[in-house]
Amino acid sequence: MSTEPGTRRRGVAETTAAIESAAIDLVIEHGYDQVTVDMICQAAGISQRTFFNHFKTKDAALLGTDEPAIDQQAAREFIVSDGPLLAEAAGLVRIEPDRLPADPSLIVRRIDAVSQNPMLLARQMERLTAIEDELRQIIALRLRQDAIKAGADDAELADLPEQAEIITHLLAGLMRYVGLSWARRAGDGTPPPIDAGHLTERLGRVIRKLG
Amino acid sequence: MSTEPGTRRRGVAETTAAIESAAIDLVIEHGYDQVTVDMICQAAGISQRTFFNHFKTKDAALLGTDEPAIDQQAAREFIVSDGPLLAEAAGLVRIEPDRLPADPSLIVRRIDAVSQNPMLLARQMERLTAIEDELRQIIALRLRQDAIKAGADDAELADLPEQAEIITHLLAGLMRYVGLSWARRAGDGTPPPIDAGHLTERLGRVIRKLG
DNA sequence: AGTCACTGTTGCAGTCACTGCACTTAATCC
DNA sequence: GGATTAAGTGCAGTGACTGCAACAGTGACT
Numbered sequence A, B: 001m002s003t004e005p006g007t008r009r010r011g012v013a014e015t016t017a018a019i020e021s022a023a024i025d026l027v028i029e030h031g032y033d034q035v036t037v038d039m040i041c042q043a044a045g046i047s048q049r050t051f052f053n054h055f056k057t058k059d060a061a062l063l064g065t066d067e068p069a070i071d072q073q074a075a076r077e078f079i080v081s082d083g084p085l086l087a088e089a090a091g092l093v094r095i096e097p098d099r100l101p102a103d104p105s106l107i108v109r110r111i112d113a114v115s116q117n118p119m120l121l122a123r124q125m126e127r128l129t130a131i132e133d134e135l136r137q138i139i140a141l142r143l144r145q146d147a148i149k150a151g152a153d154d155a156e157l158a159d160l161p162e163q164a165e166i167i168t169h170l171l172a173g174l175m176r177y178v179g180l181s182w183a184r185r186a187g188d189g190t191p192p193p194i195d196a197g198h199l200t201e202r203l204g205r206v207i208r209k210l211g
Numbered sequence C: 001a002g003t004c005a006c007t008g009t010t011g012c013a014g015t016c017a018c019t020g021c022a023c024t025t026a027a028t029c030c
Numbered sequence D: 001g002g003a004t005t006a007a008g009t010g011c012a013g014t015g016a017c018t019g020c021a022a023c024a025g026t027g028a029c030t
Helices: A012-030 A037-044 A048-054 A058-063 A072-079 A085-090 A105-116 A118-129 A132-149 A154-186 A196-207 B012-030 B037-044 B048-054 B058-063 B072-079 B085-090 B105-116 B118-149 B154-186 B196-207
Strands: A068-070 A093-095 B068-070 B093-095
Touching (some): A012 A037, A012 A048, A012 A105, A037 A058, A068 A072, A068 A132, A072 A132, A085 A132, A085 A154, A105 A154, A118 A154, A132 A154, A154 B154, A154 B196, A196 B154, B012 B037, B012 B048, B012 B058, B012 B105, B037 B048, B058 B105, B068 B072, B068 B118, B085 B118, B085 B154, B093 B118, B105 B118
Antiparallel strands (some): A068 A093, B068 B093
16 A cells, blocks of 8 residues: 555655645635645645644745855954945855756746745744854954954944944845845746846945945 | 613723723733733723724724824925935924823834834734835835936936835845834833934935945 | 614634644565 | 554644624713
């Protein structure tokens, strides 16, 4: 009896992927509010309890397991770099490559579903706040580096933490733009890599106008 | 028998304010997760059903009824202004004065509670997205004004909407900072007015470092 | 005084998201 | 072949939230 005589037997990754895929498809078809966890479970062929063993919340299943994180190597380079601060900082946050879903179309479907839904968008923002502390510290280090190079006095150095905080908040807003514009460019095909050069150039033009 | 012989009699505003105040205090004391709607109801002296007649969700009670909105008069001045773009734009978003709670300390307590909690922060962000479209259009007008003054060519003008979008996202991040630092400065006393000059000066120093 | 509409409030029953605990079954290791 | 572990399940319970029906004051009209 190899055909599911009760408890399914598959790897964690497979089940997780099945849940994610089923959840996204259902939300795209019926809308976020109309989809219950029970429906997702039925579509994925599992029990509700198993669903919550794989995902902490319904939203988590829709956002997926690929959380944004700071690229530590890039962060070390960032601190001592001379390049444009904001554009470079935006490049620090990436999705861990080993957590990317096996099915690439899932990402596009997900962005489609998430961008339609304010609730999910808010949750996605919430994820970013998790790494904001880390980000602020890295930016503070970079500011310190820059200030020392420029021969700053003590009063200026003392103000850097506050400045780092402002920049971190600006960056949080910027990252939302990066995500959105990337999704927009992806359309319904395979997502293209983020164009760092393009972002840098455009940001440069924008920043000059802010002051 | 004037003392609550069953159904309380007070205006909507009074009950709403009582709920908000009780909710905030409980969250500050016990933390978001530890506070149930039932607890809030008990503290405010109402039934659960009444709670949900006043607020759609538990989060809504904590965020309050005073939603941020754009000051239209200020917006008109902003479009033709020569001042620092980002700092001035941050001043456009205000809480409608007639929706301010009677008890001024409530705002400070609320920001305190909200800033502690990622869940609530996300919800607050969600509210801001409601006015982001409007904000983007205003910024686009200002950019156009500036560009024409500077004698920009068609290619530059065509890029302005995209730039406006980036700035709007940066601004969304900045507003979070403004709220936080304002609450921090308020401490536990009466909230002081936001110091526009201070913000402008500090932002100017920061923006120079972004490029 | 009697009726009427309105407002603020309530209880109750039910759905949905989510959790803790105890338990089964299938694969794996020794 | 028995012990261990990984994946999954059932169940009972909590907390957020909704729809429905009802009830009590408040004022207004007659």
